Amino acid sequence: MEGIFVEKKEKTFLGQPRGLSTLFMTEFWERFSYYGMKAILLFYMYYAVEKGGLGFNQVTAASIMAIYGSLVYLAGVIGGFIADRLLGSRRTVFMGGVLIMFGHIALALPFGASALYVSIVLIVLGTGLLKPNISEMVGTLYSPEDVRRDTGFSIFVLGINLGSLLAPAIVGTVGQKVNFHLGFSIAAIGMFFGLLQYYFGGRKYLSESSLHPTDPITPEERPKVIRNIVLIVAAFVVVFGGLAIAGSLNIGMIVNVFSAIGVALPIFYFILMLSSKKTTKVERSRIWAYIPLFFASVLFWSIEEQGSVILALFAANQTQLNLGWIELLPSWFQMLNPFFIIVYTPIFAIIWTKLGKRQPSTPAKFATGLIFAGLSYVLMVLPTTLNGQKLSNAMWLVLSWAIVIIAEMLISPIGLSATTKLAPKAFQSQMMSMWFLGDAMAQAINAQVVKLYSVHSAAMYFGVYGAIVVAFGVILFVGVPRIRNLMQGIK
Template identity: 40%
Template sequence: MASSLTKDPASSTGTERTFLGHPRGLTNLFMTEMWERYSFYGMRALLVLYLTADVAQGGLGMNVATATAIYSVYNAMVYLLALPGGWIADRAWGARKTVAIGGAIIMTGHFLLALPPEFSFFIGLAFIAVGSGLLKANISTMVGHLYDGVNDPRRDGGFTIFYMGINIGAFVAPLTIGTVGQKVNWHLGFAMAGVGMAIGLAFFLFGTRHFDAQSDVVPSPMSEAERASIIKKVLIWTLVAAVAYGVVGLSGHFSIDWALWPLTILGLVLPVYYLARIKRDKDLAPADQSKMSAYIWLFVAAAVFWGIYDQTGSTLTVFASDSTSSSLLGFSFPESWFQSLNPLYIMALAPVFAWIWVALAKRRKEPTTLSKFSFGLVLIGASFGIMMIAQGLATDGTRVSPLWLVMVYLIQTVGELTLSPVGLSVTTKLAPQKYASQMMGVWFLAVTAGDSVIALLQLVGVPTTTQGWFASQGALAVLAGVAILMYRKKIQPLMGGVH
């Protein structure tokens, strides 16, 4: 996206340089996010394909179940770590420093993936997950800091521009990194992702002077006693883990399952623990307790949705590789290109949906939050119903038309636009004041929970390339959507007037 630098007529000084009428720092944050998403989605487009590719083809030769479980656990950890990432910025480093450190860790992780040894590959994945947790939780906060409070009329437009960067990066990444990784060299593709993050980090560091001073502030700094206590606990648990895994490794029993199982269980237990902790807080007023009861319904629904949706990079990628024709109208393309469909659809349809909701609201016909959640779940379930049919057609080595996946991704994107923005909004509306700054992290935990459930199924050996896999999850999502709709008259009163 070309930038436009002009003098801001609304500036109090009359000399503020702007980006499309917005604070100049938005340029750098836009470019940082675009390149970070480029690196993230580019690597993700290759991950399962690389893990399952034969060793003779330069891959790791893993079975599909293990490869898809690794993908699911990795994705779960990215969203799980957003919660401590926000905490670190609030208590220790401030948003700007946390984003810079996160970007450097992500870049290091991608370059570790580019190294041939298998050991460095999994260390690289851990680096990317940790760095993403630090960056993802705080770069949006920095965008907010650029504006003069929540009532700045440019604020919503600024976030719209910022989120366009996400989809531009996500769209271009599979087309470039995916092509190089599949057609030239896997590790060169991963290196391209590292270069992308390096470019994003450079934009961020060079733009430091344009960021608001609030981004350097630590809102709730730790006392020396707290800092010492936390460092002590981290060192103790790190030592315990090192000793435990050292013993397993030296005994010759270590396998990737020793990492996948604990992380999967963590991804299931922590969301439950965190929700229970908030719900049982005796300081909450009865109205807040009621809202949290309603939110748990929505959280479970979102977990079901994201567990299916996030398989675009795992089971759907495997289906694209093994059972889908990679040519259309005489034009051939790598399987990783399918992952550019979602951001393409998002960019095309998001303005349409925004217009539809406003138009319906003016006529007092806009669906309620519960109805939108229900619709999103039914759509994501329907997408896996279509996958069930496609899987049935792809028998005896038959490759189905790519239009099947084109249709599936379209339906899933419409479901996402129905549920995801609404989920973000209702999270802020139902959040108790005491947990206002933490509830967005709780929303991300729905992704962690959904992905962890899928990882658990993959780890216990449920076959992922069958009609039963798609049919069972599709039916579950549709039933969840119907349940939300059927019980809406019981859930709605719990929401305290939030519609």
């Protein structure tokens, strides 16, 4: 009798590979923990000790917030190296999640500034290990010809923004209404749930290949790699040891050192790629086309990332939070960023689909985005000027975020796509790191610039900063034809 064979149906998640659910929920909880912590960290640092805070001045707290964000993106370079050359993506992501969880636990303990610094180190390293590699693992779920890939990434990004949206509402409320340490505890619990999901789901649904490095270090390479690591560590020891001996090792100086690194590293990468013999003439032209786009992204991120610093301070100090029927918390305004991303994403997807080949070029989208980013700050001149020392309506902040996220829709996803298209063949991975280093560079600059902000200088700060970014957007528009020529056929 002839046997009957029934093809086993693939288990799916919203029509996608089942492994996407594991990565979706892991990133949901990781972003929940990170943005929950971030929603209250600024206030925890500068609130008076009797209010449960650390009693830092607001300038120091703002600088720490900015350099913290810069370090998170700089650490992604380390995470990519460890996954690609040593441990593989799956183990690297798990290690990162464990470090993040312990970083939140450190903040949950009442050990003051020391716990804060330990937490920063753990979360920076942990996020650097997790963030770039979990995104890369999404791509490994699909074959190159699988038409579900773009939709899968869209679902994954939705998980990121859902976690970011819920976090300020929950962690922010508990942190500001009850106790900061309890709020940080909830962030730690969120990461713990993410680790459970990742560990058990990963064993069932993630590929075996994710357990192994894609480009393992060979025995011949090992001495050179070890030498480079020793040199980097020695450089840090010399710099910070020298500062300690000179009596200059303080939080302000540490911020300055990492600000310099955040600015210098992307410049070093550009020089490396442009001068390399592995870069062809056409590829070198495309790098020159990418440079103005990169620095446009730096200007955009410098404004967008100030949402958790400058706009958070504006929410706390210069916004009418008592609406009579409800009292708003400053941390709740951090929900606006992911909220508008979720709202705008399908709208822009429809717009680009409808326009098809008639849509603006990549440089034109960047220039438009830069103008919108600047206008989000120019707008804030109105409440700071019209109201004087009086508290401003909360809708000004809502409108500012609504405008800057339009800029994000024009720059962030477009920039990722342009980076992959313009990358030289020999530097494809490094070029993707460059895109994230743009955010690191922006926040390294912010660590210095935010020192200029105060309640009394707010109108000038918003006006000058916004006008500079708008002006660069206009200049970029003028340069669009030249940039398109340098792109050598890339649209």
